[in-house]
Amino acid sequence: MTYCVGMRLNKGLVFMSDTRTNAGVDNISVFRKMRTWCKPGELLITMMTAGNLATTQAVMSLLDERAKAPEERRPSIFEAPSMFQVARLVGETLRDVIRSNDVAGQQADSSFNASIIIGGQLGSGEPRLFMIYPEGNFIEASSDTPFFQIGETKYGRPILVRAYDPDMSFEDAVKLLMVSFDSTLKANLSVGLPFDLQIYETDSFKVGRELRIERHDLYFSRISNQWGEALRQAFYSLPDFTFPEGRK
DSSP states (O other), rough: EEEEEEESSSSSSEEOOOOOESSTTEEEEOOEEEEEEEEEETTEEEEEEEHHHHHHHHHHOOOOHHHHHHOSOOGGGGEEEEEEHHHHHHHHHHHHHHHHHHHTOOOTTTOOOOOEEEEEEESSSOOEEEEOOTTTTEEOOOSSOOEEEEEOOOTHHHHHHHHOTTOOOOOHHHHHHHHHHHHHHHOOTTTTTTTTEEEEEEEOOOOOOOEEETTTTHHHHHHHHHHHHHHHHHHSSSSSOOOOOTTO
């Protein structure tokens, strides 16, 4: 399992992913799940993946190969005219990889399944963010749904829903994501450090800031400890509960 979040802000995009993969409690490895393609001044595309590692690595490798040597029938992501078409191309590639590995055909419960978050900016278009499903279809982030999660999503979602603000700074967005990832890390052993973080500022067409958050990162440790203490203080500051009179 994994945990990845892509977030759309008024200032740009923020991406964060963990790096843990596991095939049982005694077979745990670290793999980077974030990949970026960039042509300075023209485009930046970032992709994060969750699911079967062989599937996601095959998708990334195919996209890399086609970017270097485009096929006649399958243009590269560098040739796509819009981020919508980039998402469509990635979705088709994901669907084809799953089909090629699953002799039973495309199935929702296939062990080869994977999901993808992809975002970026191309030419004169606005930054856009998409979530791609194993079937190859996808949805786009909007003001109603400004962030996407893939992998182990449930533990880190409440803080995102409550605290997200499209006008927040990149620094506050990173702090919010660290709390979300810490909550997931505490609740599920299949998600683990290090975490990869990337910032994209609108119209820059380059990676703004990129960071790997290691196991002994001092700031992340402070966030984890202080968030836990803040939750305890908030809990005890809530009104006391009393049983109604006459009830046992």
